[in-house]
Amino acid sequence: MPKELEAKIIEIIPRTSNVKSFRLDTGEEIDYKAGQFLCASLRDERDCKRYLSISSSPTEKGYIEFTKKITQSDFSSALNNFKTGDSLIVKYPMGNFILRDEEASNIAFLSGGIGITPIRSICKYVVDKRLDKRIVLLYGNRSINDIVFKDDFEIMQKEYPGLKVTHVLCEPAVGFECIPGLINAGVIKEQIPDYSQRKFYLCGPPGMIDAMQKTLIDELFLARENIITEKFIGY
Numbered sequence: 001m002p003k004e005l006e007a008k009i010i011e012i013i014p015r016t017s018n019v020k021s022f023r024l025d026t027g028e029e030i031d032y033k034a035g036q037f038l039c040a041s042l043r044d045e046r047d048c049k050r051y052l053s054i055s056s057s058p059t060e061k062g063y064i065e066f067t068k069k070i071t072q073s074d075f076s077s078a079l080n081n082f083k084t085g086d087s088l089i090v091k092y093p094m095g096n097f098i099l100r101d102e103e104a105s106n107i108a109f110l111s112g113g114i115g116i117t118p119i120r121s122i123c124k125y126v127v128d129k130r131l132d133k134r135i136v137l138l139y140g141n142r143s144i145n146d147i148v149f150k151d152d153f154e155i156m157q158k159e160y161p162g163l164k165v166t167h168v169l170c171e172p173a174v175g176f177e178c179i180p181g182l183i184n185a186g187v188i189k190e191q192i193p194d195y196s197q198r199k200f201y202l203c204g205p206p207g208m209i210d211a212m213q214k215t216l217i218d219e220l221f222l223a224r225e226n227i228i229t230e231k232f233i234g235y
């Protein structure tokens with residue numbers, strides 16, 4: 001059952017020029033699964049709330065973290081002015097974008113921009129627990145500066161040989177290893193040759209998820225039941 005409580009911000013971490021992570025002390029430990037989300041509302045305006053994936057992993061103790069793209073909205077502006085010591089109301093855990101125990105060990109994640117948040121949580125969990133998985137992540141962004149958790153994924157790849165991260169950038173940076181352009185059927189085939197034997201997890205804005213799901217089903221003939229999606233409604 002999701003629980004609602006007041007949580008204090010203990011750390012704010014800038015991830016890119018317009019993405020920030022907020023680490024919260026919830027005062028008590030609450031069970032959640034890597035990939036789930038919470039609902040955050042502002043203390044003085046309980047109606048102003050947003051669903052946000054938990055970007056930390058249950059293996060990271062002492063806090064939970066969410067990571068928000070800061071837009072022009074009232075919610076974003078209020079959040080952007082928050083300091084450590086401020087508090088907000090969170091309700092969690094919710095959602096089914098999680099690894100199932102019985103799941104095959106071959107996984108592919110397709111993501112874009114801020115859609116990386118629950119995937120970071122799942123990958124961190126797999127790495128910390130040394131689960132027997134083989135993961136490929138194709139992560140699309142406009143430019144190198146838009147990559148959220150870039151260093152984190154570099155560290156995880158070094159720690160855990162079962163994780164391969166491929167960046168796909170519309171504007172490739174000189175000297176940075178990436179695929180230029182967008183994630184499409186050709187890129188998936190090339191980067192994930194055994195794609196037909198993998199479970200696919202897709203996360204990002206609804207338009208991107210619909211397009212990727214169509215590609216997987218119509219062009220790569222994957223079965224719908226092998227595709228798990230999380231749509232970031234609101235983008």
Ligand SMILES: Cc1cc2nc3c(=O)[nH]c(=O)nc-3n(C[C@H](O)[C@H](O)[C@H](O)COP(=O)(O)OP(=O)(O)OC[C@H]3O[C@@H](n4cnc5c(N)ncnc54)[C@H](O)[C@@H]3O)c2cc1C
Nearest residue numbers: 037050051052053067068069071073075076117232233234
């Ligand atoms: C399961 C889930 C997980 C998410 N995880 C993240 C995350 O980790 N990081 C992140 O930055 N964003 C995440 N989002 C998106 C987030 O909830 C906001 O919608 C988004 O951040 C835009 O909010 P905003 O206040 O910045 O912009 P706004 O300009 O307020 O939002 C854009 C528009 O979307 C509308 N809107 C916002 N939320 C919803 C909704 N739930 N249903 C219908 N309309 C809505 C607003 O009313 C507005 O018209 C997630 C969404 C979902 C559903």
